[in-house]
Amino acid sequence: MSETEARTAREEWGSRFGFLMAMLGAMVGAGNIWRMPFTTGQNGGGAFLLAYVVLLYLIAVPGLMAETMIGRYTRAGVIGTFKQFFGSKSAQGLGLVVLLVNVALMSYYAPVIGWTLYYAVHSLLLTFSQPGFEAVAFWEAFSGSPLLVMAMHTVTVAALAGVLVFGIRRGIERVVKWMIPILVVALIAISVRGLTLPGGTEGLAFAFTPDLEALTRGSTWVAALGQALFSTGLGWGIALTYGSYLGRYDDVPLGGGLFTAVGNTSIGLLAIFATFPVVFAFGLEPSAGSELAFVSLVQVFPQLPGGAGWAIAFFVSFFFATFTSGLGITEVGVTTVAEETRLSRRGAVLAVCGAIWLLGLPSAYSSSFLGQMDFVFGNFGLPLATLAIITLVGWKFAPERARAIDLNRNAGVYVGSWWNLIVRYVVPVVMAFIIGYGAYTSIGTDDQAIMLGGIAVMAVLVVASAAVMNVLGTADGTGEPARPKGGD
Amino acid sequence: MPLSALTWLSVVGALVVLPGVAAAALVRTLRSEERKLELLRRQDAIDSYSPRAMADLRAWLRDNPGDPYAPIARERYNECVRTLRTIEEPYYDWSDEEIERLEEL
Structure with a gap:
């Protein structure tokens, strides 16, 4: 195949199941396993879930439909998509913003995947069930060794590159098709085991007993909003990128929207069933966050009959959850770099993974740096990316036009005009609110300085991206309607 | 408990x-x-739009004939009409009467 042919023939998902598992895998990450259970218990249990489900269906489902649809329509990565819609090169810089936010996000998420990989490997080596094993000392020895954490970060990035270099169908799809089903089965098995432990149902009572008064508190809704938006990965460019590899007869609303958003949350729900009964049966602290997985549960599994097996099931599936997210986040950069430069896919994988590895070294070296990156990009970078993508659909493509021409094309469910209002007004307003609320609640706290720094970083990112695209951007986007590439 | x-x-x-x-x-x-x-x-080949989605597309084209995206919309609409006339079994729930009433735009 000639170079020209190789660059014009766009890969497609090999199967519907592969696409769905890739979407689910990309959205299910560490937050589903250690954040969702505690956030639910802390914010009113069943009442929080009610608020969460309302917001999930109201915002995340329509938002993911919009993002996946725009990817399928343009059949391009994030920069290519913005180029197709915007004549102004500066506006095309928004695509570069989305790309850079993803690379930044992945730079501190890769070390976290490294943690889960380290624990998965040790669960397979049966380390946790050795006599005299000390969970706290083990965690401190690992997290306190920058060399070890950086080594795991390196192995993680190499493993991601090793999958991504094979492309969509032979790389990502081949891996997620078995990792995600194993994750689900493992969580179900651990849930059943936990619920049959004496005192296990107390965990359910903590997580699910509805404190209806919580529904009247703004903080419950803000927490539900944050969980609904961030755990579904809405507007990060992943759904756009994965959607760009859909075939012409593929559906968007049912798989890319409903199944992805609700399936992702279902795995969060399974994580509640898997962890909280065990936490309560053994009298552990449910608010321990990441330590809940890496310190508390490690001590508990060996105490169960067949404990080594349960530890393997939990930590290997935890690694699968984070690794498949890493694939999705990194693929945003790989697709875009392969399209926008002269690099082959292999070259793009090396360039993007190399950048992630290098930028991730400070986060691997220092957990406080990792925390600061998470604060800046979690509170400001990701909402900014979401705002850019949803505004593209809601205000540039225009929702009624998008819905009539593309969203309902080959759709598994019909999407009515209610969708227009949500994509045009509700999601952008909510994202602007999230950014503003994050900034407002930091005023007068220890986070104030980093919040101001975060806003400054985002401002620089937007201006610099616009400037870069002004120089390097091509005049693809002439202001003429975006024509879908191929297949039409 | x-x-x-x-x-x-x-x-x-x-x-x-x-x-x-x-x-x-x-x-x-x-x-x-x-x-x-x-x-x-x-x-x-299969039909790409359901009857409701096709009605939405037709209504959008009627309301926005000069829209820059109208040629793409028209192309997709007409393609679906042609497909429905050539295939034996539609994917969506189209009746024969509905298909007969369709016209290319």
Whole structure:
């Protein structure tokens, strides 16, 4: 195949199941396993879930439909998509913003995947069930060794590159098709085991007993909003990128929207069933966050009959959850770099993974740096990316036009005009609110300085991206309607 | 510890609206893919819009004839009309009368 042919023939998902598992895998990450259970218990249990489900269906489902649809329509990565819609090169810089936010996000998420990989490997080596094993000392020895954490970060990035270099169908799809089903089965098995432990149902009572008064508190809704938006990965460019590899007869609303958003949350729900009964049966602290997985549960599994097996099931599936997210986040950069430069896919994988590895070294070296990156990009970078993508659909493509021409094309469910209002007004307003609320609640706290720094970083990112695209951007986007590439 | 009725309601409700809906969506979308593939193998093409989606597209084209995206919309509309006239079995729930009433734009 000639170079020209190789660059014009766009890969497609090999199967519907592969696409769905890739979407689910990309959205299910560490937050589903250690954040969702505690956030639910802390914010009113069943009442929080009610608020969460309302917001999930109201915002995340329509938002993911919009993002996946725009990817399928343009059949391009994030920069290519913005180029197709915007004549102004500066506006095309928004695509570069989305790309850079993803690379930044992945730079501190890769070390976290490294943690889960380290624990998965040790669960397979049966380390946790050795006599005299000390969970706290083990965690401190690992997290306190920058060399070890950086080594795991390196192995993680190499493993991601090793999958991504094979492309969509032979790389990502081949891996997620078995990792995600194993994750689900493992969580179900651990849930059943936990619920049959004496005192296990107390965990359910903590997580699910509805404190209806919580529904009247703004903080419950803000927490539900944050969980609904961030755990579904809405507007990060992943759904756009994965959607760009859909075939012409593929559906968007049912798989890319409903199944992805609700399936992702279902795995969060399974994580509640898997962890909280065990936490309560053994009298552990449910608010321990990441330590809940890496310190508390490690001590508990060996105490169960067949404990080594349960530890393997939990930590290997935890690694699968984070690794498949890493694939999705990194693929945003790989697709875009392969399209926008002269690099082959292999070259793009090396360039993007190399950048992630290098930028991730400070986060691997220092957990406080990792925390600061998470604060800046979690509170400001990701909402900014979401705002850019949803505004593209809601205000540039225009929702009624998008819905009539593309969203309902080959759709598994019909999407009515209610969708227009949500994509045009509700999601952008909510994202602007999230950014503003994050900034407002930091005023007068220890986070104030980093919040101001975060806003400054985002401002620089937007201006610099616009400037870069002004120089390097091509005049693809002439202001003429975006024509879908191929297949039409 | 026995759970209260309200807690049980909350647990069951969460299971229905989350994994229940996700499983239903998964089964439905995989079945529809199977059917699409089967129809494509048999007749080489399938209709891309349901009757409601086609009506929306027609209404949008009627209201926005000069829109810069109208040529793409028209192209897709006409392609679906032509496909519906050539295939034996539509993917969506089209009646013969509905197909006969369709005209290219």
